[in-house]
Amino acid sequence: MNRIQIERYDIDNLDCATCAAKIEQELKKTDGVEDAVLDFATLTLLLKATDTQKALAVISRIEPQVKFTRRDKGGNKQEAHDHSTASNYRKEIGIIITSGIIFVGHMVFENRFHALLWPWVEYVVVCTAYFLAGWNVFLGAIRSIRRGLLFDENVLMIIATVGAMAIHALSEAVGVMLFFKVGELLQNMAVSKARRSIRGVLAARPDRALVKNDSGFSEISPGQVKVGDIILVKPGEKVALDGEVVEGISQVDTSPLTGEPVPVQARPGDSVMAGTINTASALMVRVTKPFEASSIARVLELVESATARKAVTEKFITTFARYYTPAVVAIATIIAVVPPLLIADAQFTTWVYRALVILVISCPCALVVSIPLGYFGGIGWASRSGILVKGSMFIDVLASVKTVVFDKTGTLTRGVFMLDRVVTVNGFSADYLLQLTAAAELHSTHPIGKSIVAAMNAKGLAINEALVSDHVAIPGIGVSTVYEGKSITVGSDALLHKMGIDHEQCIVESTVAHVVVDNQYAGYIVIGDQLKADAKQAIRLLRQNGVDKIIMLTGDNESAAAHVAKDLELDQFHAGLLPEDKVRIFEQICAQEKSNGKVAFVGDGINDAPVLARADVGVAMGALGSDAAIETADVVLMTDSPAKMAEAIRIARHTRRIVWQNIALAFSVKGLFLLLGALGMASMWEAVFADMGTALLALLNASRVFRKVD
Known part of the structure; x- marks a missing residue:
């Protein structure tokens, strides 16, 4: 039996969200592929397959121009690619300006063109502007037709604009293509900006390590460093791997992992974690874990793999997009063909034009791009704050939490007896x-x-x-x-x-x-035992963020539990519980609160594993160094601060609000123009402007999450 390989790839030359969805869909249907997640927001592919080369061949067949680069054990690309994004943007802007000048010239002198003895002159001018703006669209359409992808946005845009030319709506054909090109450029720029923010979230990955050897020090990739090696960490540099300080005294900034800019002293015998920053003086560190098992590698793996656990909303949008475009094309076809056959004085060109208006808004890009981008932005924002969310599905669950159940010892109290x-x-x-x-x-x-x-x-x-x-x-x-x-x-x-x-x-x-x-x-x-310094603040912030009920479970005696519950003004507490009692009581709480909203459990992630597993969302606190906690929980709070739970809910609700704003915007605009187009009350100009504008607004709205990240 062939062994399942799990590999991650960086993707280049993929600029179409629907194409990304198509690739993912085809990969999942390929023999030997257990799972495939192609994230257009981060341009990464997570592939679980017995034969990865066979799977990659599927990508080459669907999108031959797409390039993929496998990550090494250190999480870095094995070979570099030349990214000339800025140069491409300048080239695109130049083409748009040239096409725009010709288009405006035609608009200004349109009547004179009509008066010429040679009508073909006008077509030459119009087609020049049209092909300048739409050359890449034509190439994309040809590639899609060859692969049988008839509902590709490029194919539909060509049909709409060529159809407009056929009924002599020349200016609108060029204008629609030009606006489409401008919209695509602005969308790509917005997505690129969002990706830069995502890369900022993932930039905590160390890219080099200074390893001590007989001749001094050599600089190598963290993935090549062995357990037991001694590495030098200079002031201002990231600690490359988890290890123990053997020489030097300094302070380490743990904020890249915890989100808390509080320096921690590091002296011989102390442990330091990969991804943290040495701030004062040089340290010599003995490596205790390989890079792939280090703290930062686990954190980044969780962040990057979060896209594999999609929210119900994301899954719905993916399914909706699969049927939306064919349905709109079918509506457009009916509008173009049926009325002229049934209505005596109906003009064929009038109804064709209405159908073309509908075709212009047949691509669900506003949803397909902005929704995953919004969720990933929320996950990135959370990770920068020291909160690891294992998938967008848990963003949705966190946003719906109405009851929070805390373990007492080590969660609300310091656990230092x-x-x-x-x-x-x-x-x-x-x-x-x-x-x-x-x-x-x-x-x-x-x-x-x-x-x-x-x-x-x-x-x-x-x-x-x-x-x-x-x-x-x-x-x-x-x-x-x-x-x-x-x-x-x-x-x-x-x-x-x-x-x-x-x-x-x-x-x-x-x-x-x-x-x-x-x-x-x-x-x-x-x-x-003592309450944590921010325990009272945590309870207050949870209530401010819409949590209705806060409950405490503990194995401690009734008097001690009652004292803590009164001090924190909790709604309920259950004391004297054995581990199996906690599970039973928690299940009762879930049954009682089911109609009110989701129930979260917050514990240490190790002793509370059975309860964490039964919660709608299990949250492990202070679990930075705990493999068991990271494995068990749905959300990991990297510090011992209970106030992080309130922050996690706040981030989740802000993210979900942005996602639903985009859904409402896209559905309302597309629904409106489907109606206006069918009634003949919208032009192709207005349709393309509304469609591209909606996509751009949705992206800009989603990017508000990334401003929180930055």
């Missing part, structure tokens, strides 16, 4: 109880367990690790161990109830760890 006090009973001393508890928590990875061990060490106490045995973790409620021959159990109220241990009720607004020694209650340890 400090010993508050030790309360003992039955003759145990505070220090001895702390030692016994630390023995039980010695191998714990939970923040509470770590804080107890740290508190013991801070007090100068110690335990004999050789006397610790039979350590057992009791999921969600505690741990047990044997130390110095004594059976020690540490855990929550639920664990003590399960063991049948009587104990005094303790009502405290913090986390409590009860301790049982040889089935005798010995006391409890109070562990304090």
